[in-house]
Amino acid sequence: MPQHYPFSAVVGSDDMALALTLSTISPAIGGVLVRGEKGTAKSTMVRALASVLPPIDVIAGDRFSTDPRESNPLSPDGPFAADVDVETRPVRLVELPVGATEDRVLGSLHLEKALSDGVTEYEPGLLARAHRGILYVDEVNLLHDHLVDLLLDAAAMGRSTVERDGVSVEHAARFVLVGTMNPEEGELRPQLLDRFGLTVEVAAPRDPETRVEVVRRRLAYEADPDAFAATYAEDEATLTDRIQAAQKLVDQVDLSEWALLKIAEVCAAFEVDGMRADIVTARAAAAHAAWNGRTSVLREDIRAAARLALPHRRRRNPFDAPGIDEDLLDQILGDDEPPPEPEGDGTDDVETQESEPSESDSPSEPGSDPAEPDVSAQDRGESQQERQSQREAEQQQGGTSEVTVAAPQQPYRPKLFTVGGTGAGESGKRSRAITETGRRIGAQRRTSQGGSIHLMETIRAAAPHQHARGRTGSLEFRADDLRLAVKEGHESNLILFCVDASGSMAARKRMEQVKTAILSLLMDAYQRRDKVGLITFRQDGAELALPPTGSIDIAATRLAELPAGGRTPLAEALLKTADVLRLERVRDPRRRPLLVVITDGRATYGDNALARAHHVAKHLGATGLASLVIDCETGKFRMGLASQLADHLMAEYVPLGEVSASALTDVVRSGLHETGAA
Template sequence: MSTTRVEARYPFTAVVGMDDLRLALLLNAVSPQVGGVLVRGEKGTAKSTMVRALAGLLPAIGVVPGCRFACDPASPDPQCPDGPHLDAAADERPTSLVELPVGVSEDRIVGSLDLERALAEGVKAYEPGLLAAAHRGVLYIDEVNLLHDHLVDLLLDAAAMGRSYVEREGVSVRHAARFLLVGTMNPEEGELRPQLLDRFGLTVEIAATRDPEQRAEVVRRRLGHDADPEGFAARWQDEERALAQHIVAARELLPQVVLGDAALRQITAVCAAFEVDGLRADIVMARTAVALAAWNGRTQVLAEDVRVAAQLALPHRRRRNPFDAPGLDEEKLDETLQQFAGEDPETDPDGDPDGNGPDDSGPDNGGGGGGGQDAPSGPELESSAPESPADAPADQPQQPAAGAPAPREAAPVASDQPYKTRLFKVPGTGQGVQGRRSRAETDGGHTIRAARPSGALQRLHLAATLQAAAPHQLARGRDGRALVLRRDDFRRQVREGREGNLVLFVVDASGSMAARQRMSAVKGAVLSLLMDAYQRRDKIGMISFRGASAELLLPPTSSVEAGAARLELLPTGGRTPLAAGLLRAHETLRVERLRDPLRRPLVVLVTDGRATGARSALDDARRAAGLLAASGAASVVVDCESGPVRLGLAGELAGVLQAPAVRLDELRADTMTALVQTMTTQKTMQKKAA
């Protein structure tokens, strides 16, 4: 008889360093009301290892036998779908760790109803989702920044309210869903919106150590675990047991901890000083400080608890725009704490408030340290409300004489301030991931029609189902009120919403664009379009062409921050290999279609349309533009030509691309609004004159 060998988990206490992350996880283990942890850091830094190891430290829980929702026998959920649980017996099982895959669907998270059985048999058959499985345990989301925003919203709502709600075609199910929420992410792959960041209680920034000795110890332990997982875990058994007992003791002490007025004033003063939005930060800081006091064996919250709580709870709440990095001014924090310092509780000679025992941070816990580290076939145009003053005028570009040596490379030019831009959309209807740019058939949005289901039935279109079944009722021998349904009768809802696209920036950085004031305006325009892409949940890529070639500065990614960083360092000067830039865009899109075939591209070409080199340079550029247009990619040309005399080369190129050409000074949303208002006024005056 064969048995399945279960590999021993990596011990929590065996992880080298990572004191801030260790402390944040333990504080949430003591008090899940803190609101979870968001772990930000580069790949390969033991983020996932520590989260998975934490579940093994948590005490076992009592559950009602047979309950799929892990109800507590001492206090069962009165709304439990498997209830009521009267005089229920008690079983015991380990605390669960539920991992959420990146490609998870909403129905898999909250659970789903068997709509076919509900209609045909009148049975409310509900299949619990991952939120039910995570109740009273740990819910771990790896790469949380790659989840769709509406799914992150759903998870955070459940974590905040402690309940999950399922509403499907008049059937309502709700159940308890209280869990320790932990998300990990690599900022290089894209940021979470500030609104979502704020919903995580604590955040920790981690990076791999640069100390050779520590790195050697990490490798040594990892190799030891891989060679003998069970033996390695046994060597850390005592430390693991002690830490688990410390968590239980801190949980028991937690209700006795007092948050004094002085500490509370410091918490509110710090949140006000750092201008965080709302009051969630104040509440999270208070809960974190209380949990920290309990972890250190005290019943009074001290100023140091408030400081550590601020380091863990505030950095991610300081972001004001997508290009801000989370952070906290330590000097300002200390000044505010000192300014609003009250008297800490009196301590005994051993430094122990109320004589509750030494201020012991427990085994391997990280102590009190924390935190700190346009054409008919081209894109459609829309206008938006203005947000910033008018753009600065651009300088007349200088074109080098034929045969003259290429100008020397100029130092990077700082960009103008970003502004709200016009909306460019890919024409037609796509099927890409949910976003906020182009029309698409998505899981969200409004219902536009009904269709036969191709797999498991989801989002039943009730009216269309009844309409399909009605003509066949006599033939099926219907003899009562119940409707006789067959599988072929069922129809699903087809919904139309918005999708995110791949916005590929192709930026001319040649000498003809190198006037500093003009290039600053160009960079400001691209930065504005980057911000627009961030807000509309797009992926972005960036190509620069100058000198003799084109360079893929940023492969397609969700990290708009990386795009902004590449743009700021973009040098200028040299010839204008326009054809090379367009060919590089064509090749980049070809490769990306293989990776992400449903995401439709939008090429944003930023150029004055000039091409230098051989006499056939312009012809080569037109042929490359025709190749790009033939691939089906939608494009828009941002015409950077300025001055009283214009050659109109960018407009000609836009014609080959079957794309709109938008002048740099027409890119702003307020410019488009003013243009529409002027055209409306002119039409009104013409009607009155007629």
């Protein structure tokens, strides 16, 4: 049975196939990030890629896949003789599991030989195995940030350096890094997004005929894999030959001044940060030219490269959707090709680029208005605002059940809210926890593979047994003596928002403040690598608007669409919260939750609504749940119900105006100023 589904048999993923192919033609591009919903053949296509790549020559017996043609190979197994044995093998596809440790990725001291034989020997990791091949990380967005940084550094530098546990090793690590991810499970930080050379968005085809063809081919493959593979054997061989020819040709491709200028114009027009975009686009354009059998870069090469190299570099914050305006791209590129003579049509193109992009640039900037606004749309907007103000006044006076939707404002830096005590969850940046990274606070026996050796504690554990082991000079170590370092760092948490969207919160200004505060906390959760969930309550019940997820941008979208109006079912909201947290303890027991209740504390739905809500709150508080109540009550005369709710929940109480970190800073500064004046 063939190991993988044929690469050429995948339907409807042309952009992904092109991005993967260009990266194998020119590995210096920097790898590919594939973003898409589940069930879109992301993993299938990546695993099939290795089978269509040309085989490589390696030095026989070398653990680091050294190219025998290299004059000064960077291999710890060297130096090599002039007449080394050479073997040819297929390109490796090395899969890096999400739960891999740094030791497994980089390699480390061979523990068994070090303890039993006293020999310091380096045990290669996954980076060594992936040299001159493909390193594949499924669900790369769930991989620890420091490991993603490590992979991208190695891919960019072409080598891996290990300095740990008495090991000092450097070896070549040139590979094509391919990461796949489902955005619904969380995003990569913009800094990490930028480090991937190319990115592709994939989605299931919407055309019924295409979907039928996908199903037909998959069923045929499962029914008879050998026969199905034989059907595409010729296509696979043709693809292999074409890739091999492009790999030989890419170094001969000429990036003319015209091509470099066009690439610079495109990157500048899309306002990407830094120069990495220009370099990657140039390399991808050269690879695209070689893929098409040419030694000069044309307009179509630059266009194809920009479509893959720029979308993920235009994000300014985690709530910006990646993408590129292809109409603007065509406008910048114009219709010209490299001029055969200096007196080409350059003048006309410059005029086009100077006059036309002014209309397309403004929509690309967050928060900017179109260059030519629709006056009638403005008039409609003003009348809508008037009607909105009328509805708000009615709700404040009579508590009407009419629904309103307010938009959040620009987020700010919030105060840091943490879970008390010391956890043991996933590495992050919020609450204190025992993690794989951080400062060393102690040692423990080894209970699993991986971890950093605590040398002094290992020696201390072995020392009392040396007489019984017959040693009088050097120490004899055994596996039971090994001690690993216990490190304290920070963990990520589950931030569960429980948001009051009832009529008492429906005043536009108040709901704007509430949504802005939540948006700010979401931004903070994104930076600290938390999961988030969103429960809303209004009318006669509570709804889990967003199940706990790492996708902060989805939470922001749901928040912006959140309506307000109706009664306040506070007790139902707290019961819903208890149910969600109970399920999450089963799904993700190591991740500690932080409940954030955003309300004015009122309860108006059902009999004895307030008493019921306080009763449920007491039960939640008794479980030891870390929680926070943000009081949204405004006005001179306050009922203080949110403060009472916080007492029952045993939660931290924070007025809405004090969520911002600057609010606390202003209070401190004001106090210092008054003290100085006195």
